[in-house]
Amino acid sequence: xxxxxxxxxxxxxxxxxxxxxxxxxxxxxxxxxxxxxxxxxxxxxxxxxxxxxxxxxxxxxxxxxxxxxxxxxxxxxxxxxxxxxxxxxxxxxxxxxxxxxxxxxxxxxxxxxxxxxxxxxxxxxxxxxxxxxxxxxxxxxxxxxxxxxxxxxx
Amino acid sequence: xxxxxxxxxxxxxxxxxxxxxxxxxxxxxxxxxxxxxxxxxxxxxxxxxxxxxxxxxxxxxxxxxxxxxxxxxxxxxxxxxxxxxxxxxxxxxxxxxxxxxxxxxxxxxxxxxxxxxxxxxxxxxxxxxxxxxxxxxxxxxxxxxxxxxxxxxxxxxxxxxxxxxxxxxxxxxxxxxxxxxxxxxxxxxxxxxxxxxxxxxxxxxxxxxxxxxxxxxxxxxxxxxxxxxxxxxxxxxxxxxxxxxxxxxxxxxxxxxxxxxxxxxxxxxxxxxxxxxxxxxxxxxxxxxxxxxxxxxxxxxxxxxxxxxxxxxxxxxxxxxxxxxxxxxxxxxxxxxxxxxxxxxxxxxxxxxxxxxxxxxxxxxxxxxxxxxxxxxxxxxxxxxxxxxxxxxxxxxxxxxxxxxxxxxxxxxxxxxxxxxxxxxxxxxxxxxxxxxxxxxxxxxxxxxxxxxxxxxxxxxxxxxxxxxxxxxxxxxxxxxxxxxxxxxxxxxxxxxxxxxxxxxxxxxxxxxxxxxxxxxxxxxxxxxxxxxxxxxxxxxxxxxxxxxxxxxxxxxxxxxxxxxxxxxxxxxxxxxxxxxxxxxxxxxxxxxxxxxxxxxxxxxxxxxxxxxxxxxxxxxxxxxxxxxxx
Numbered sequence: 001x002x003x004x005x006x007x008x009x010x011x012x013x014x015x016x017x018x019x020x021x022x023x024x025x026x027x028x029x030x031x032x033x034x035x036x037x038x039x040x041x042x043x044x045x046x047x048x049x050x051x052x053x054x055x056x057x058x059x060x061x062x063x064x065x066x067x068x069x070x071x072x073x074x075x076x077x078x079x080x081x082x083x084x085x086x087x088x089x090x091x092x093x094x095x096x097x098x099x100x101x102x103x104x105x106x107x108x109x110x111x112x113x114x115x116x117x118x119x120x121x122x123x124x125x126x127x128x129x130x131x132x133x134x135x136x137x138x139x140x141x142x143x144x145x146x147x148x149x150x151x152x153x154x
Numbered sequence: 155x156x157x158x159x160x161x162x163x164x165x166x167x168x169x170x171x172x173x174x175x176x177x178x179x180x181x182x183x184x185x186x187x188x189x190x191x192x193x194x195x196x197x198x199x200x201x202x203x204x205x206x207x208x209x210x211x212x213x214x215x216x217x218x219x220x221x222x223x224x225x226x227x228x229x230x231x232x233x234x235x236x237x238x239x240x241x242x243x244x245x246x247x248x249x250x251x252x253x254x255x256x257x258x259x260x261x262x263x264x265x266x267x268x269x270x271x272x273x274x275x276x277x278x279x280x281x282x283x284x285x286x287x288x289x290x291x292x293x294x295x296x297x298x299x300x301x302x303x304x305x306x307x308x309x310x311x312x313x314x315x316x317x318x319x320x321x322x323x324x325x326x327x328x329x330x331x332x333x334x335x336x337x338x339x340x341x342x343x344x345x346x347x348x349x350x351x352x353x354x355x356x357x358x359x360x361x362x363x364x365x366x367x368x369x370x371x372x373x374x375x376x377x378x379x380x381x382x383x384x385x386x387x388x389x390x391x392x393x394x395x396x397x398x399x400x401x402x403x404x405x406x407x408x409x410x411x412x413x414x415x416x417x418x419x420x421x422x423x424x425x426x427x428x429x430x431x432x433x434x435x436x437x438x439x440x441x442x443x444x445x446x447x448x449x450x451x452x453x454x455x456x457x458x459x460x461x462x463x464x465x466x467x468x469x470x471x472x473x474x475x476x477x478x479x480x481x482x483x484x485x486x487x488x489x490x491x492x493x494x495x496x497x498x499x500x501x502x503x504x505x506x507x508x509x510x511x512x513x514x515x516x517x518x519x520x521x522x523x524x525x526x527x528x529x530x531x532x533x534x535x536x537x538x539x540x541x542x543x544x545x546x547x548x549x550x551x552x553x554x555x556x557x558x559x560x561x562x563x564x565x566x567x568x569x570x571x572x573x574x575x576x577x578x579x580x581x582x583x584x585x586x587x588x589x590x591x592x593x594x595x596x597x598x599x600x601x602x603x604x605x606x607x608x609x610x611x612x613x614x615x616x617x618x619x620x621x622x623x624x625x626x627x628x629x630x631x632x633x634x635x636x637x638x639x640x641x642x643x644x645x646x647x648x649x650x651x652x653x654x655x656x657x658x659x660x661x662x663x664x665x666x667x668x669x670x671x672x673x674x675x676x677x678x679x680x681x682x683x684x685x686x687x688x689x690x691x692x693x694x695x696x697x698x699x700x701x702x703x704x705x706x707x708x709x710x711x712x713x714x715x716x717x718x719x720x721x722x723x724x725x726x727x728x729x730x731x732x733x734x735x736x737x738x739x740x741x742x743x744x745x746x747x748x749x750x751x752x753x754x755x756x757x758x759x760x761x762x763x764x765x766x767x768x769x770x771x772x773x774x775x776x777x778x779x780x781x782x783x784x785x
Binding site: 008011014015018019021022023026028037038039040041042046047048049075079090091095096100102120126130131132 | 164166167169170172173174175177178179180182183184185186187191192198253499501502595639640653655656658757
């Protein structure tokens with residue numbers, strides 16, 4: 001029914017707006033473009049970096065704002081559609097486990113670093129943090145079974 | 155090279171890598187969200203408290219000015235306030251031989267400063283006699299200074315500018331360690347808010363004042379909005395002094411009230427860099443500010459216009475339109491309020507600062523206009539918490555510098571200071587005090603901040619239990635005990651008056667059933683009062699809970715002989731005045747009944763600390779200190 005769908009859309013829009021507001025430091029409906037990935041993910045989506053950029057391109061479709069800020073009015077319709085279409089769903093844990101297992105179940109520190117620079121490379125800070133948390137300092141090995149709960153817990 | 159990945163096909167390796175990175179980034183984003191909303195909680199509660207404070211400040215002032223003590227001790231002709239603010243006669247204060255702390259001799263020298271630093275590092279207290287002498291001397295020196303100090307970089311290398319310290323002694327010591335002690339070759343400007351919140355406000359003042367006396371041309375202090383005795387009553391400084399100096403705290407505070415009012419308002423370097431605590435407004439007039447009598451404005455409420463109004467006038471609005479000629483005292487008060495309380499914003503214009511209840515929000519156009527008028531290049535201000543210790547705004551023209559690291563909680567933020575060279579290019583130095591030798595990782599740090607923030611929030615929720623329950627009930631038309639998330643969020647926001655991401659916080663605050671409805675009473679399950687009380691009137695218990703800290707201060711003011719006891723009559727009278735000032739309706743004898751039911755009477759007197767302790771909110775699931783926290 002139309003009204004039920006409207007209610008769902010309204011609730012989604014509210015959810016997005018509130019998440020947006022957490023990053024809206026001056027309460028003027030804009031956020032720094034670099035925070036958009038964070039906002040999308042905190043709404044429960046699992047995009048990779050390329051997909052985040054794709055969404056941003058949709059938001060900034062009229063290239064008129066070089067200031068590096070994204071306005072809520074432009075972000076809202078794009079993000080609402082993402083949530084309605086249920087895009088970028090979380091990857092199930094067992095798939096993640098399989099990913100680790102395909103790397104022979106453990107990763108040596110140097111392989112972790114290699115991994116960090118593959119795919120969509122981590123920044124220096126991301127890599128250091130991952131190494132700090134994930135790699136056992138004594139054995140220099142990432143035991144994925146220990147690390148997995150830390151990735152998955154919320 | 156023997157690594158396992160070489161034997162894999164590149165394709166599956168990359169796929170696995172991307173998958174792991176996706177998860178990792180997702181986890182990091184969630185952490186960042188938790189960090190943000192935790193800081194948001196802290197800041198919202200802080201600003202909301204500041205608003206409440208204004209209402210209460212009228213009450214405090216009223217009480218201090220008018221209440222009479224039933225048995226005023228020696229001199230029955232003196233009112234309570236006169237006894238309270240008697241000028242201290244320092245000669246009568248003996249320093250016992252058993253005192254091993256610093257013994258100051260005036261005029262102070264660098265040795266005295268070192269002795270003080272050494273003593274405070276070892277958690278010793280400076281004896282009250284020396285505190286009072288130091289404050290007297292400081293007042294004498296400050297009185298000679300103009301409202302706006304002019305400095306020049308021509309003969310020194312760099313000038314260091316520090317922001318809010320808020321009683322964090324560790325930060326001050328760290329700054330001195332990294333940057334050297336103040337001296338003729340090492341000049342400092344401290345930009346206000348030395349006190350409140352942290353636990354060493356007194357020590358920070360003593361150190362700063364000592365260096366001020368030793369190097370009056372090289373250490374400069376600007377007044378902050380917390381150098382105000384009304385703020386101190388609420389934000390911890392008054393309590394700190396009363397605990398550290400049981401016999402002389404009132405005299406110390408009285409003298410401090412005066413010293414604060416003599417602190418200069420601003421500093422200008424090379425006629426180009428303006429340094430002041432809060433900000434500016436579209437009516438800020440530096441010449442006017444330089445000429446006024448700054449000591450006449452002792453605290454935020456120090457103007458009759460405020461005392462006679464219920465609602466405080468906002469920053470740049472005129473008080474209720476009258477045709478009477480402009481009141482010069484009002485203009486002075488407003489100009490000072492603006493520079494101590496205003497915050498920069500990115501939108502143009504100048505609007506009243508509703509968040510703070512004083513000063514205004516000023517945009518880049520206001521800054522540009524002021525700069526053009528006075529030929530300035532930069533504005534350095536403090537007053538606002540910044541996660542990185544500093545922030546640059548208005549296109550590089552305005553710098554916020556905040557020097558209290560871990561302000562809200564261990565790990566919440568860094569502190570910073572500015573080094574200004576003769577070219578007036580700023581260089582920032584950041585730091586963060588850490589109690590732990592092993593650096594906590596991000597997950598642990600966020601966990602710590604988040605649990606502290608949520609704890610504060612839950613206490614606020616509990617203190618508004620009655621109001622919240624009736625707000626929820628209005629949405630719950632069928633009496634099921636459950637309402638939608640949307641309704642729950644609206645109720646929370648309207649009662650608590652805090653703009654927070656309630657939907658994000660929901661899982662931490664309240665339970666939800668599988669149908670997606672909120673079981674609204676579940677947010678009170680894990681909270682209770684310190685002592686089980688026969689709560690005849692829950693609303694009364696909540697009021698006591700909400701204002702517990704303020705009541706503690708009030709009772710301490712009344713308690714002349716520092717016995718911790720006040721008479722039943724005083725207690726009742728104070729309570730009646732308090733509730734009537736706040737406009738809270740309570741039954742006439744409700745407080746009497748409550749006191750009797752708790753049975754804290756001791757010969758017609760009440761141990762008020764014990765009484766108030768009963769209204770301390772306890773979290774049922776709180777782990778005892780010493781056990782490990784889950785994050």
